[in-house]
Amino acid sequence: MTQDTSGATEPAPKRRYAKRLPVEQRREHLLDAALRVLVRDGYERVSIEAIAREAEVTRPVVYGAYDGLEPLLHALLDRTQRRALASALRLMPDGGLDGALDVDEWIVAAAGGLIDVVQREPEVWRPVLGLTQNAPAVVRDRITSTRELIRGSIADALQAGLERRGGPYLDVDVLAHLVLVTAEHFGRLALDQPETYDRDRLVTSLEGLLSATRPAAD
Numbered sequence: 001m002t003q004d005t006s007g008a009t010e011p012a013p014k015r016r017y018a019k020r021l022p023v024e025q026r027r028e029h030l031l032d033a034a035l036r037v038l039v040r041d042g043y044e045r046v047s048i049e050a051i052a053r054e055a056e057v058t059r060p061v062v063y064g065a066y067d068g069l070e071p072l073l074h075a076l077l078d079r080t081q082r083r084a085l086a087s088a089l090r091l092m093p094d095g096g097l098d099g100a101l102d103v104d105e106w107i108v109a110a111a112g113g114l115i116d117v118v119q120r121e122p123e124v125w126r127p128v129l130g131l132t133q134n135a136p137a138v139v140r141d142r143i144t145s146t147r148e149l150i151r152g153s154i155a156d157a158l159q160a161g162l163e164r165r166g167g168p169y170l171d172v173d174v175l176a177h178l179v180l181v182t183a184e185h186f187g188r189l190a191l192d193q194p195e196t197y198d199r200d201r202l203v204t205s206l207e208g209l210l211s212a213t214r215p216a217a218d
Contacts, residue, residue, distance in 0.1 A: 016194030026065045030055055031076050039123050077142050084128045084146055087117045092153045103161030104210040109153050113202045118187040129188050151180045
């Protein structure tokens with residue numbers, strides 16, 4: 001109870017309690033909160049206290065779902081990697097490039113698709129694209145492994161497309177790195193400078209570059 005200036009008593013404000021959620025739903029809620037803190041403030045500011053405050057729950061609620069900060073961050077890494085891989089691999093041709101799509105057309109379509117995904121899920125992709133401050137070694141290692149999986153899928157698609165096209169030999173492994181680095185940089189530009197580097201400008205420039213370097217038909 002509290003007392004106002006007239007001497008009357010007033011009930012103390014009730015403490016806010018977090019809504020009870022099933023454990024899996026609570027974990028997802030906390031991972032969402034942790035990701036927002038990470039993207040906004042950087043890895044150095046991620047703590048149980050910061051996550052609890054962002055999620056509008058108490059510290060015991062966080063500890064009830066995850067046994068400390070490290071398990072929570074590992075769960076966030078797992079989820080981010082799954083989402084990024086799923087989004088990226090959906091851009092890969094299923095079973096190789098079909099006869100209706102040239103390899104250059106696929107590169108342009110995949111780059112445009114990645115820009116769309118990055119802009120649709122910026123909180124997922126900012127850490128993956130290295131736009132989050134002070135990432136620890138475990139995060140950098142996970143990003144490297146994710147990139148390598150994506151690069152391998154790109155190399156497979158390019159190999160099939162270039163074999164069907166014929167023409168001069170191209171080093172598919174190096175070309176896959178080039179495509180991946182280009183797509184990643186496009187993603188960073190689309191997130192950090194969308195007014196200057198919009199989707200159409202980036203995709204049109206890539207299309208023009210590929211057209212200019214394509215072997216002339218006999």
